[in-house]
Amino acid sequence: MTQNRANGDGAPMAALPTDAEILQKWYTYAAGQPGSIGSLLQLLRFRQRKSEEQQQLEFEVSTADFARLQSMRAPRADRFHSDAERIAAACHVGQVFRFVQTLLLARNLAAKGQPTEGEVYEAAFDASASDQDGTEEE
Amino acid sequence: MKESNFPQPSSEQLASFREGDPLVANEIVELVLPSILRWAWTQYKLLPQDDVQDIVHQVLAEICHHYTRYDPGRVLFTTYVIGLLKLRLADLYASQQEIDEKEESGPDAYEKLLSLPYNDSEALDEDTRIVHEDFFRQVEEHLEPVERELFQLMRNDVKSTRAFAAVLVRYGSVSDEERDVKNAKARLMRKVTFIGKTLGYAPEDLQ
Numbered sequence: 347m348t349q350n351r352a353n354g355d356g357a358p359m360a361a362l363p364t365d366a367e368i369l370q371k372w373y374t375y376a377a378g379q380p381g382s383i384g385s386l387l388q389l390l391r392f393r394q395r396k397s398e399e400q401q402q403l404e405f406e407v408s409t410a411d412f413a414r415l416q417s418m419r420a421p422r423a424d425r426f427h428s429d430a431e432r433i434a435a436a437c438h439v440g441q442v443f444r445f446v447q448t449l450l451l452a453r454n455l456a457a458k459g460q461p462t463e464g465e466v467y468e469a470a471f472d473a474s475a476s477d478q479d480g481t482e483e484e
Numbered sequence: 485m486k487e488s489n490f491p492q493p494s495s496e497q498l499a500s501f502r503e504g505d506p507l508v509a510n511e512i513v514e515l516v517l518p519s520i521l522r523w524a525w526t527q528y529k530l531l532p533q534d535d536v537q538d539i540v541h542q543v544l545a546e547i548c549h550h551y552t553r554y555d556p557g558r559v560l561f562t563t564y565v566i567g568l569l570k571l572r573l574a575d576l577y578a579s580q581q582e583i584d585e586k587e588e589s590g591p592d593a594y595e596k597l598l599s600l601p602y603n604d605s606e607a608l609d610e611d612t613r614i615v616h617e618d619f620f621r622q623v624e625e626h627l628e629p630v631e632r633e634l635f636q637l638m639r640n641d642v643k644s645t646r647a648f649a650a651v652l653v654r655y656g657s658v659s660d661e662e663r664d665v666k667n668a669k670a671r672l673m674r675k676v677t678f679i680g681k682t683l684g685y686a687p688e689d690l691q
């Protein structure tokens with residue numbers, strides 16, 4: 347998975363990573379940045395005491411796509427649903443609705459800060475119902 | 485705008501990027517990151533690869549975060565990225581150099597440096613010093629910023645190749661520290677000699 351290179355003397359130097367390896371490291375880095383989907387999902391994992399693997403299974407997404415998905419910046423506030431759905435489609439998420447709801451929950455949690463787990467769940471699903479009525483303010 | 489050898493985002497991608505579209509931002513990073521990172525590794529061979537990678541990551545993350553700052557009408561996307569990268573990598577290079585010099589010179593080095601007379605000017609008689617100062621001032625007016633900084637180092641009798649390389653890095657890339665510094669110094673000396681002749685100074689005035 348690496349590309350060898352040579353210096354001027356023809357001696358081998360440290361191997362350069364492939365595009366895939368380079369991008370993999372970027373995904374890991376970007377997922378840890380504030381404002382990324384990874385940081386939102388991490389917040390929720392912490393609150394819900396879930397592992398990354400559990401989330402991945404819930405969304406029905408491959409490991410590679412999950413890494414890519416988490417590296418992306420969170421959906422824009424004024425286009426949250428459409429952005430989230432486009433991201434889900436680009437990353438081949440099986441459970442799109444669940445992913446969008448989870449992201450919404452995480453966003454609310456990040457914005458509001460301190461509510462208990464039960465309250466957060468209710469708030470998210472209330473918000474989702476009002477979204478469908480077109481009454482949510484974002 | 486200049487052509488580029490790097491892959492460039494389409495105008496549609498750039499328009500969406502400027503609206504903060506997270507999916508398009510990711511597409512653009514995936515498009516440009518591998519080639520830009522390889523370029524940085526090649527240009528900054530003296531820096532640790534992991535450190536260069538960290539800086540590239542930081543710069544791209546910042547660009548994606550502050551997406552409105554990039555104006556596609558002014559420069560190509562990769563030119564913008566590389567412009568920011570050069571500044572950051574020069575800082576990294578300077579930090580690295582400072583660490584290396586501290587390690588090489590030991591704890592007493594700074595005290596010794598402070599005790600050195602500036603430009604050894606006290607050793608010169610007053611007339612010679614005035615001629616030198618006047619000459620240097622006139623020369624500096626004809627030098628580019630990078631040359632001026634190199635010239636200052638030479639006047640201060642700095643011997644460290646790394647100190648010269650750090651200046652070169654701030655103004656561009658350095659692929660071979662020894663060679664690039666040697667060439668820059670030689671070019672500068674030729675230019676200074678030429679300026680001296682043009683201004684009517686004889687070589688013996690500057691001894």
